[in-house]
Amino acid sequence: MSLNLTETWEHTLDALRTWARINSPWAIHYNSGSCNGCDIEILATLTPRYDLERFGVKLQGSPRHADVLICTGPVTLQSRDRLKRIYEQMPEPKFVVAVGACAISGGAFQVCYNVVGHIDEVIPVNAYIPGCPPRPEAIIDGMVKLLQSLQPQPEVMVS
Amino acid sequence: MEIIQPIITLLFFPAGLFVMGNGLAYLWVDRKLVAQYQNRIGPRWFQPLADVVKLLSKEEIVPTGIEAWLFNGLPLLALACALTAAVYVPLVGLQPAWSFQGDLIVTVYLLSVVTMSLALAGANTANRFSLIGAVRTLTQLFSYEAPFMLALLGPALVAGSWQISTINAFTGQHWLILTQPIGCVVALVGLMGKLELPPFDAPEAETEIVKGALTEYGGRGLALFQLAKAVELVVGLTLIAAFYLGGIGNPIEFFVKTLAILLVLAGLQSLFARFRIEQTAKWWRFAALLLLVQWLIIALLGGKTL
Amino acid sequence: MLALEKFIVPIGPQHPALKEPGHFEFAVDGETVTSVNVRLGYVHRGIEKATEDRNWAQNLYLLERICGICSHTHALCYSLGVEALAEVTAPPRAQVIRSLVAELERVHSHFLWLGVAAHEGGFDTLFMYSWRDRETIMDVLEGLTGNRVNYSANVLGGVKFDVDEKQRAAIQRGVDYLEERTHHYYKVVTTDSTFIRRTRGVGTLTTAQAEHVGVIGPMARASGIARDVRVDAPYAAYNLFPVNVVVETAGDLEARFVVRLKELLESYRLIREMVDNLPPGDLTVRMPRKVKEGEAISRIEAPRGEAFYFIKSNGGEKPERVKVRTPSLCNFMSIIATAPGHQLADMPMILAGIDPCFSCNDR
Ligand code: SF4
Numbered sequence: 062m063s064l065n066l067t068e069t070w071e072h073t074l075d076a077l078r079t080w081a082r083i084n085s086p087w088a089i090h091y092n093s094g095s096c097n098g099c100d101i102e103i104l105a106t107l108t109p110r111y112d113l114e115r116f117g118v119k120l121q122g123s124p125r126h127a128d129v130l131i132c133t134g135p136v137t138l139q140s141r142d143r144l145k146r147i148y149e150q151m152p153e154p155k156f157v158v159a160v161g162a163c164a165i166s167g168g169a170f171q172v173c174y175n176v177v178g179h180i181d182e183v184i185p186v187n188a189y190i191p192g193c194p195p196r197p198e199a200i201i202d203g204m205v206k207l208l209q210s211l212q213p214q215p216e217v218m219v220s
Numbered sequence: 221m222e223i224i225q226p227i228i229t230l231l232f233f234p235a236g237l238f239v240m241g242n243g244l245a246y247l248w249v250d251r252k253l254v255a256q257y258q259n260r261i262g263p264r265w266f267q268p269l270a271d272v273v274k275l276l277s278k279e280e281i282v283p284t285g286i287e288a289w290l291f292n293g294l295p296l297l298a299l300a301c302a303l304t305a306a307v308y309v310p311l312v313g314l315q316p317a318w319s320f321q322g323d324l325i326v327t328v329y330l331l332s333v334v335t336m337s338l339a340l341a342g343a344n345t346a347n348r349f350s351l352i353g354a355v356r357t358l359t360q361l362f363s364y365e366a367p368f369m370l371a372l373l374g375p376a377l378v379a380g381s382w383q384i385s386t387i388n389a390f391t392g393q394h395w396l397i398l399t400q401p402i403g404c405v406v407a408l409v410g411l412m413g414k415l416e417l418p419p420f421d422a423p424e425a426e427t428e429i430v431k432g433a434l435t436e437y438g439g440r441g442l443a444l445f446q447l448a449k450a451v452e453l454v455v456g457l458t459l460i461a462a463f464y465l466g467g468i469g470n471p472i473e474f475f476v477k478t479l480a481i482l483l484v485l486a487g488l489q490s491l492f493a494r495f496r497i498e499q500t501a502k503w504w505r506f507a508a509l510l511l512l513v514q515w516l517i518i519a520l521l522g523g524k525t526l
Numbered sequence: 527m528l529a530l531e532k533f534i535v536p537i538g539p540q541h542p543a544l545k546e547p548g549h550f551e552f553a554v555d556g557e558t559v560t561s562v563n564v565r566l567g568y569v570h571r572g573i574e575k576a577t578e579d580r581n582w583a584q585n586l587y588l589l590e591r592i593c594g595i596c597s598h599t600h601a602l603c604y605s606l607g608v609e610a611l612a613e614v615t616a617p618p619r620a621q622v623i624r625s626l627v628a629e630l631e632r633v634h635s636h637f638l639w640l641g642v643a644a645h646e647g648g649f650d651t652l653f654m655y656s657w658r659d660r661e662t663i664m665d666v667l668e669g670l671t672g673n674r675v676n677y678s679a680n681v682l683g684g685v686k687f688d689v690d691e692k693q694r695a696a697i698q699r700g701v702d703y704l705e706e707r708t709h710h711y712y713k714v715v716t717t718d719s720t721f722i723r724r725t726r727g728v729g730t731l732t733t734a735q736a737e738h739v740g741v742i743g744p745m746a747r748a749s750g751i752a753r754d755v756r757v758d759a760p761y762a763a764y765n766l767f768p769v770n771v772v773v774e775t776a777g778d779l780e781a782r783f784v785v786r787l788k789e790l791l792e793s794y795r796l797i798r799e800m801v802d803n804l805p806p807g808d809l810t811v812r813m814p815r816k817v818k819e820g821e822a823i824s825r826i827e828a829p830r831g832e833a834f835y836f837i838k839s840n841g842g843e844k845p846e847r848v849k850v851r852t853p854s855l856c857n858f859m860s861i862i863a864t865a866p867g868h869q870l871a872d873m874p875m876i877l878a879g880i881d882p883c884f885s886c887n888d889r
Pocket of ligand 1: 095096097098099100133134160161162163164168169192193194195591594675676
C-alpha cells in the first residue's frame with residue numbers, strides 16, 4: 062500500500078514536471094555562422110503579429126536559464142567551440158532546435174572552407190525547422206511540435 | 221539535499237503557499253498587461269507557475285570557485301524574508317497575521333534583505349555580469365531606499381503610529397493619495413525600483429549584463445528568487461494600497477485596489493526607455509527632496525488638514 | 527582585493543545585445559568604459575572563396591546569402607558588376623524594379639534597426655511596435671517576390687518578376703500606412719524625454735572624426751557628411767529618380783535615429799515615384815554563359831552604407847575572384863573612437879547605432 066502511494070506521488074510529480082516543461086520553454090539563440098535571415102525571423106516570432114510568448118517561450122540571455130537552444134546557420138570553425146560551450150552550460154533537460162537549411166545541412170554554404178558542418182555534427186539536435194529562412198509561422202510550428210514530443214507517448218502494448 | 225526540507229516546509233505552509241500563488245498570479249497580470257500594452261497577446265494565466273515549477277525541476281549547476289552554501293542559501297533567505305514580510309501586512313484585507321508597534325520598519329527592512337541577498341548572490345558568483353549586476357543592485361538599493369522609506373513614513377506620521385494595522389485602520393477614513401500625492405507617486409516608483417521593473421531594470425539590463433546578479437543561477441535558485449520577487453510584489457502593492465488608497469478592509473477592496481495599482485505599474489513599465497544607473501540615482505535624489513518638502517508641510521500643518 | 531587589473535566586460539559572441547556573434551571587450555572603470563577591443567570573424571564562412579567554385583548564375587544565390595537583411599543589396603551589386611563585365615545592360619523596367627526592391631529593403635532594414643536599437647535601450651514597447659509595422663513591408667516584399675527574406679529578385683541581366691496593378695496598389699497601401707507610422711516614430715524619438723536622455727549627446731562622432739575613421743552610410747550622414755552612392759555614382763534607376771540626401775550634423779545617437787527615419791520618408795517618396803513611373807518593356811536580356819575577361823568594380827548604397835564589389839573574370843564560366851567589402855566593416859572603427867568615456871549602459875546602443883551586420887562583415 063505504502064509503495065503504491067509513493068508511486069502515485071512519483072507519477073503526479075512526473076506529470077507536473079512534464080507539464081511545466083512543456084509550458085515554459087525558455088529559449089536562447091545562437092548564431093554560429095548564419096546569414097542573419099533566420100535570426101531575424103526568430104526575432105520576428107516574438108513580435109506582436111506572431112507573439113511566441115503565448116506559448117511561454119521567452120528569449121533568455123544566459124545559457125543557464127535556457128531550456129531550448131535555437132541554432133541558426135552552419136557551424137564555422139571559429140564558433141564551433143562556442144556552440145559546444147553554450148550547449149554544455151545549459152542545465153538538463155535541454156533541447157536543441159536547428160532553424161534553417163544551413164543549420165540542417167549546411168545549405169548554401171556546404172563547401173565553404175571555413176564551415177565545419179551543420180549543427181548536429183557538433184551537438185545533438187531535437188527538432189529541425191527547414192526553410193531558407195523558415196517563416197515565423199514555421200518556427201512557431203516547429204517549437205510547438207518539439208514541445209508536443211515531450212508529452213509522454215502512450216505505451217504501445219506488445220502482445 | 222538538506223535544503224529540500226525547508227523548501228518543502230515553506231511551500232506547504234498554507235499561508236505561504238497562498239501568498240506565493242497570489243504573487244505568481246500578479247506576476248502574470250503584470251506580464252499580460254505589459255504584453256497588451258505592447259500590442260501582443262501575452263502569456264497564459266499559469267505561465268509564472270509553470271516557469272517556477274520547471275525551474276525547480278531543472279538540474280542545479282553550482283559554479284566552481286564560489287561558496288556553495290551561500291549560493292544555495294541566499295535564494296532561500298530571500299524567499300524567507302519576503303514571506304516573513306508578508307506576515308505583517310493586511311493581505312486580502314485580513315488583519316495582519318502578526319502585528320506589533322513598529323512592524324512597518326521591520327517589514328521595510330525585510331524587503332530590503334530580499335534585495336540585499338540578491339546583490340550578495342551576484343557578488344558571490346565569479347561572473348562579471350553578476351558582479352556588475354550586484355554593484356548596480358546595491359547602488360539602486362541605496363538610492364531608492366531612503367525615499368521609499370520616507371514615502372511609507374508619511375502615512376505613519378499622520379496616523380501617529382508605526383504599526384501597519386493601525387495605519388491601515390486610520391487610512392480607512394482618509395485617502396492619503398489626495399493629501400500626500402507625492403508620497404504616493406514616490407512609493408509607487410520605489411516599488412518599481414525594488415522589483416527592478418523596467419525602466420529601473422538597470423541591475424538586470426538584459427542587453428548589457430545579461431541577467432545581472434542572477435546570470436549564473438539556473439534551476440532552483442532562480443525559481444526561489446522569482447518567488448521572492450512575486451511575494452515582494454504582493455507585499456509592496458498591499459502596503460501602497462493600504463497606505464495611500466484608503467486602506468484595505470475586505471478582500472474585494474484588496475483585489476480592486478492592488479490590481480488598480482498594478483495596471484498603473486504595467487503602464488509605466490511599457491512607457492519608458494531604461495534609465496541608466498546614474499540617471500536612476502539622480503531621480504531618487506530628487507524624489508527624496510520632494511518628499512522632505514512634503515513632510516515639512518505635513519509637520520507644519522500638523523494634523524489640522526486631515 | 528585583487529590587484530587593480532582592468533575589469534573587462536565581454537559582450538559576445540553569445541550575448542542578448544547581439545543577435546549575431548561578434549566579440550567586444552570593454553575595459554571598464556566602475557561604470558565608465560575606458561577602452562574597447564573588437565574581435566570579428568565568428569561568422570566567417572569563406573563565401574568569397576566559394577564563389578570561385580560556382581558559375582556566374584549560382585553565385586548570385588550564394589552571395590545573396592551573405593546577409594539576410596540586405597540580401598538584395600548583395601545580389602544587385604554583384605549583378606551590376608557582372609553585367610558590366612559582360613557588357614550587358616538590364617532593360618529599363620528591370621532597372622526600376624531593382625531600385626524599387628532596394629528601397630523596399632531599405633525600409634525593412636531601417637524598421638528592423640529602429641526596433642533593435644530601441645530594444646538595446648530597454649524600450650521594448652518601441653521594439654514591438656516597430657516590428658509590428660515592419661510586417662507590413664515584409665508582406666509587400668513577399669507579395670512582390672514570394673519570399674520574406676532572401677527575395678532573389680535579380681537574375682543576371684534583369685529581374686525575375688514584374689510589378690502588376692494589384693501589387694502596385696498593395697505597395698502604395700503599405701507605404702501610406704508606414705509613412706504615417708514613421709511620422710509617429712519620429713515624434714517619439716525626438717520628443718520622448720526618457721529616450722532622448724539615452725540618445726542625445728551619446729556616442730557623438732564629430733564630422734572630423736567621421737572623416738578620420740571613414741564611416742559611411744547613415745553613420746556618416748548623421749555626422750554631417752553627405753555621402754551616398756545613390757547620388758555620387760547613380761546606379762540602376764537612380765539617375766531617373768534622384769535622391770535627396772538626408773544629412774544631420776549632431777553626430778550623436780539621436781542624429782542617427784533622425785537620419786534613418788528621414789531616410790525612410792525619402793524612400794517612401796522614391797517608392798511611390800517608381801511604382802507610378804514604371805517604364806514598359808522586357809524584364810531580362812540574354813546573358814552569355816561565359817563572361818569576358820576583365821575586372822569590374824561595382825558600388826551601391828546598402829541600407830548601412832556603401833557596399834563594394836570587385837569582380838575579376840578570366841573569361842570562363844566562373845569568376846576568378848570576387849571581393850566583397852560591406853559597410854559594417856568601415857563603421858566598426860567608430861565604436862572604438864566613440865565608446866571610451868561613456869557609461870557601460872550606453873554600449874549596447876552605441877553598438878546598435880552603427881547597425882552592425884556581422885554576417886556581412888565576416889562573410
Ligand atoms: S537557412 Fe537561409 S536564411 Fe537561414 S541562415 Fe541559412 S542562408 Fe540564411
